[in-house]
Amino acid sequence: MHKLLTPFAAGAALLLGACASTDTLQPVPADRTFVNFSGVCHGSVNSAPLWGTALGWDRFDFSWQSFQPQRGKWNNAYLEKYCQRILAAKAKGVKFLPILDYGNGWTADGIPEQEFELGGRVYTVNRRPDGDFDVAGYNKETVNGRPERILIEKRKVSARRMSQRFVPDDQIADWEQFVRKTVTALKAEPYGVEYFQVWNEAHPMSSFWYGDMDTYMKNVHLPAAKIIHELGGKVVYGGWICGESISEFVAYLDRHNAWDSIDVFDLHYFPLAGMEYLARALKERGYEDKGIWQTELGFTAGANFIGNLYPRVLHWALENGWDRGDKYKLFYFAYGTPNDPKAYGYRRGLLLGRELNYSGRSLETLAGVLGGAPLELYGPVRSVPALKPELDERLSSLENFRVGNRIVSAVHMLPNNNAKIFVDWNGDLDTIHIDYENPLLRLKYPELDPARVAKIERVSMYGTRIDLTDRLEKDGNGSAVNVPVREPDRKEFRYTDMPENFLPEVFYTVITLRGE
Structure with missing residues (x-):
């Protein structure tokens, strides 16, 4: 089953899956690696x-x-x-x-006894008769209408x-x-x-x-x-x-x-x-x-x-x-x-x-x-389903970089429930089962002429590579490629000492450019 989303979702992806282009007027620090x-x-x-x-x-x-x-x-x-x-x-x-x-x-x-507050809590440092110390932390709470200290932890x-x-x-x-x-x-x-x-x-x-x-x-x-x-x-x-x-x-x-x-x-x-x-x-x-x-x-x-x-x-x-x-x-x-x-x-x-x-x-x-060259942002890149950069590590995301003669997309497709269903939150809420048969993610590079591409690969989280060069398509004035979401070598993530239902949550698409 090659799962792609509907034309409506594709349109949403054009709006929401983009990343701003690198500002080429800004100097690139050589040590930004x-x-x-x-x-x-x-x-x-x-x-x-x-x-x-x-x-x-x-x-x-x-x-x-x-x-x-x-x-x-x-x-x-x-x-x-x-x-x-x-x-x-x-x-x-x-x-x-x-x-x-x-x-x-x-x-x-010379260490004194102390009592002080931090973050709404009270802490005490008291010297014991044996010369050692008790260190304690308390929450400040109201009990039966009266302020009380509730012990959180006490250490000798x-x-x-x-x-x-x-x-x-x-x-x-x-x-x-x-x-x-x-x-x-x-x-x-x-x-x-x-x-x-x-x-x-x-x-x-x-x-x-x-x-x-x-x-x-x-x-x-x-x-x-x-x-x-x-x-x-x-x-x-x-x-x-x-x-x-x-x-x-x-x-x-x-x-x-x-x-x-x-x-x-x-x-x-x-x-x-x-x-x-x-x-x-x-x-x-x-x-x-x-x-x-x-x-x-x-x-x-x-x-x-x-x-x-x-x-x-x-x-x-x-x-x-x-x-x-x-x-x-x-x-x-x-x-x-x-x-x-x-x-x-x-x-x-x-x-x-x-x-x-x-x-x-x-x-x-x-x-x-x-690695190997200074890091820059790259864009625009659009995806179907629609992904965009997210601060929250619990959310699916897409980040795009230029590194020397490479364009690298980091793709995070995280399941939304125990059945490993991905929801296209930025599109029409359609779904993909990301651990069943062969779901695909479509990446679009609207400013990248296919003639500039020497090679395109999918790289798994642990380094397994698939050559996708023969799948590269012309898409308007740019390029597009359908990338497998599921790991190509499923045994790679079936270690006997890993959880049986372990699911890798990131992969990379690496484009090597010609003559650069």
């Missing part, structure tokens, strides 16, 4: 897969406690080992993002752990010394580090910071940012956690007038809409030139994650002033996990043991179709 956009956390550059092609950045902790185990005593061997890691990355064309963290672990004597935190997750007033100068010494060393050649991330996921219940956020800003972020800027570096905020709203992040930065202290605003594990929210807040305050990264996201066994999200973010970035390579980035967490079902994060990394996991294979495929 897929590999410069794509990073990873805790990578191992001594491992072969993905480096320099699918991954251009590695994010790794630089520990204050390891570098300075005691006041006045510096572990230069630790610094040297870290520097060698940077050089190994540079040899593969990979840049490095150090995370300057955490507390020094020397003593908890050892004094040792507290000293690693807080910087008291009497250690600010020590923290500043650590930052200055580290940035001076890593920014110098041959290392040449440009960006420095200050801490990681500071929040009272993140387990990376136990205390109020105003103290974090005053004692940690602002002193570090000032020094990094003095030394000519750039500041990446330490990752706003997904457990707290972005509006709270914006209010926090407003309260401390901290926008100028940050070069890159960083979110962790947010959907694309979170980046859009932050971009609007930056624009409202006159900071639209600042960068927005997510230096942690993923950590999922979901095989569709990268293919479904990354092309949407790339398209959004190109529509939102991506005028230099470092303005927008994503870092997958994490590079790899042991091939052991009992291991933490099993199947959630790019590598499983020494082999590419599902996410790693998906990233490798995406880098293959979008």
Whole structure:
């Protein structure tokens, strides 16, 4: 069954499936490439897969406690080992993002008891008789007409752990010394580090910071940012956690007038809409030139994650002033996990043991179709059924790119129910069963002369290719092609360790142009 939609739906597609043409008058930044956009956390550059092609950045902790185990005593061997890691990355064309963290672990004597509010909740930090601490969070609610605190969570935190997750007033100068010494060393050649991330996921219940956020800003972020800027570096905020709203992040930065202290605003594990929210807040305050990264996201066994999200973010970035390579980035967490079902994060990394996991294979495929040249938008492209770019990862979508001599369309056709039925929401609401027989998607390129096309292929999420060149049609003054929606090699997605009803939610159409 070759399922195409009605003429009415085709007409709707002409209106709704289009993508604006690239503005050729704007210069294309040479470093606006897929590999410069794509990073990873805790990578191992001594491992072969993905480096320099699918991954251009590695994010790794630089520990204050390891570098300075005691006041006045510096572990230069630790610094040297870290520097060698940077050089190994540079040899593969990979840049490095150090995370300057955490507390020094020397003593908890100067850590005060605290009570404070954040996001409409109350948090307390109290010292126990045994010298350890209780950290608790409460919702503020009304019970029987009276205000009450309802306990959300309470943790016992050892004094040792507290000293690693807080910087008291009497250690600010020590923290500043650590930052200055580290940035001076890593920014110098041959290392040449440009960006420095200050801490990681500071929040009272993140387990990376136990205390109020105003103290974090005053004692940690602002002193570090000032020094990094003095030394000519750039500041990446330490990752706003997904457990707290972005509006709270914006209010926090407003309260401390901290926008100028940050070069890159960083979110962790947010959907694309979170980046859009932050971009609007930056624009409202006159900071639209600042960068927005997510230096942690993923950590999922979901095989569709990268293919479904990354092309949407790339398209959004190109529509939102991506005028230099470092303005927008994503870092997958994490590079790899042991091939052991009992291991933490099993199947959630790019590598499983020494082999590419599902996410790693998906990233490798995406880098293959979008790599090798600067990224641009391409259009118009129209589709039947009618697809258009969508911020919401739960919706079907279409993104179109120009990469060197290639035109690449990322097609997301997501089922609308358990029977795997796709609904043409942008057309006449007709339906396609996307996992039955051989449904087709028609792509139209109204400004592309068929004579310019050397080759056209369908590329699956994991790299299986079908040559569609002989199916290319002349369509008015342009071109059109019918592309199979269903995977050509169904065994490719019938792994014994995958859910029986797994359905790939993205594929790519790649057009190679003649003589370009």
